[in-house]
Amino acid sequence: MIYLKPSNTALKKNRKTTAIVVFFLVVLFVVHFFFPRFYPSIFYPLTSFAWTIEKSVVGWFPRMGNLIKSKDSLARENERLAREIRADEISLLLFDVIKRENEELKSILGRKIEGNLILAIVLVRPPVSPYDTLIIDRGKRDGLAVGNMVYAQGDVLIGEIAEIYDNRSKVTFFSTPGKKTNISFDNSNVRAEARGRGGGNFSASVPIDVEIKEGDIVIFSDIKPHIFGIVEKVIADSVDSFETILFRSPINIHDILFVEVKTSP
Amino acid sequence: MRTVWNIGIIVSILYLPWWLSVIFITGACFFVPKFYEAVIYGILIDALYGTKFGLYGFSYVFTGIFIIIFFVSSIIRRKLLW
Numbered sequence: 001m002i003y004l005k006p007s008n009t010a011l012k013k014n015r016k017t018t019a020i021v022v023f024f025l026v027v028l029f030v031v032h033f034f035f036p037r038f039y040p041s042i043f044y045p046l047t048s049f050a051w052t053i054e055k056s057v058v059g060w061f062p063r064m065g066n067l068i069k070s071k072d073s074l075a076r077e078n079e080r081l082a083r084e085i086r087a088d089e090i091s092l093l094l095f096d097v098i099k100r101e102n103e104e105l106k107s108i109l110g111r112k113i114e115g116n117l118i119l120a121i122v123l124v125r126p127p128v129s130p131y132d133t134l135i136i137d138r139g140k141r142d143g144l145a146v147g148n149m150v151y152a153q154g155d156v157l158i159g160e161i162a163e164i165y166d167n168r169s170k171v172t173f174f175s176t177p178g179k180k181t182n183i184s185f186d187n188s189n190v191r192a193e194a195r196g197r198g199g200g201n202f203s204a205s206v207p208i209d210v211e212i213k214e215g216d217i218v219i220f221s222d223i224k225p226h227i228f229g230i231v232e233k234v235i236a237d238s239v240d241s242f243e244t245i246l247f248r249s250p251i252n253i254h255d256i257l258f259v260e261v262k263t264s265p
Numbered sequence: 266m267r268t269v270w271n272i273g274i275i276v277s278i279l280y281l282p283w284w285l286s287v288i289f290i291t292g293a294c295f296f297v298p299k300f301y302e303a304v305i306y307g308i309l310i311d312a313l314y315g316t317k318f319g320l321y322g323f324s325y326v327f328t329g330i331f332i333i334i335f336f337v338s339s340i341i342r343r344k345l346l347w
Contacts, residue, residue, distance in 0.1 A: 018299075025301060043309070047279060050280075054280055124314070127283055127284070128280065128281065128282060128314075130283035131315045131326075133314055133315070133316060135313075172318055176318060176320070177321055178318075179318060
């Protein structure tokens with residue numbers, strides 16, 4: 001069989017092109033490594049426009065479909081009602097916590113809750129975002145700052161502002177894999193460190209003699225306590241002095257449409 | 266062909282679940298010769314959605330994944346194509 005030997009000139013040209021491309025990619029990465037805010041500040045104005053269009057277009061098609069298909073409109077209504085029920089359930093869970101905390105607060109004079117809540121629209125959420133992050137439509141111009149707490153459906157603490165731009169912010173969930181947060185359990189007042197497991201899931205270790213059961217509320221201790229999660233499973237080993245608590249946020253992070261950001265006073 | 270893949274991938278990064286973007290970019294690495302754009306898309310995903318905390322403290326997950334996919338697909342392509 002006869003093969004055509006590639007000419008030296010073609011090979012050299014090929015290698016040169018590859019070297020240029022690799023150099024370009026390395027430069028791109030180095031810029032991102034040393035200036036992580038550079039690309040987002042360039043791309044967010046463009047991508048935000050695309051995400052806003054998506055919201056109106058994706059919303060338009062189902063609306064037109066609903067005019068034709070009555071079943072679809074019923075399904076949508078059903079979904080909305082289910083979401084409302086879920087929100088109400090969370091509010092009910094919170095009621096007991098707030099009631100008790102309110103009584104405790106009455107005895108403490110001179111302490112007040114500071115900061116304002118700013119409503120923000122969620123532009124991107126998981127599963128589009130692979131990093132357990134949200135992108136919201138409020139930023140530095142609205143008075144937000146890195147570290148501001150982010151709440152969903154009223155009083156459920158879900159994350160904090162991680163990066164901030166002029167009119168966009170990146171929110172990182174407390175459930176981001178590997179992230180650690182101090183929490184306590186409503187029934188026992190024991191404190192623990194919650195470790196994020198992704199997708200709104202957490203795990204924590206507490207001494208085995210602490211009584212924690214499924215359905216218990218996990219709270220984030222602040223002047224005003226906030227619901228952090230609900231215990232789903234308790235794994236206890238008789239040879240271990242600690243038990244593992246698996247819990248999840250009552251909020252479905254794939255469904256979040258709006259969040260509230262608590263700004264510093 | 267290359268342009269169609271690129272448009273599809275950009276749309277998937279902006280609107281579709283992240284795992285579909287991974288599938289599309291992996292597919293492009295195998296079907297498009299020298300698909301260097303894969304690394305650019307990795308950097309883009311990390312920049313748009315990632316934070317300094319990343320996943321378990323590593324912020325360049327997708328850049329890393331697509332560099333690996335790019336090299337593996339190049340080797341496989343070289344072995345399979347003639």
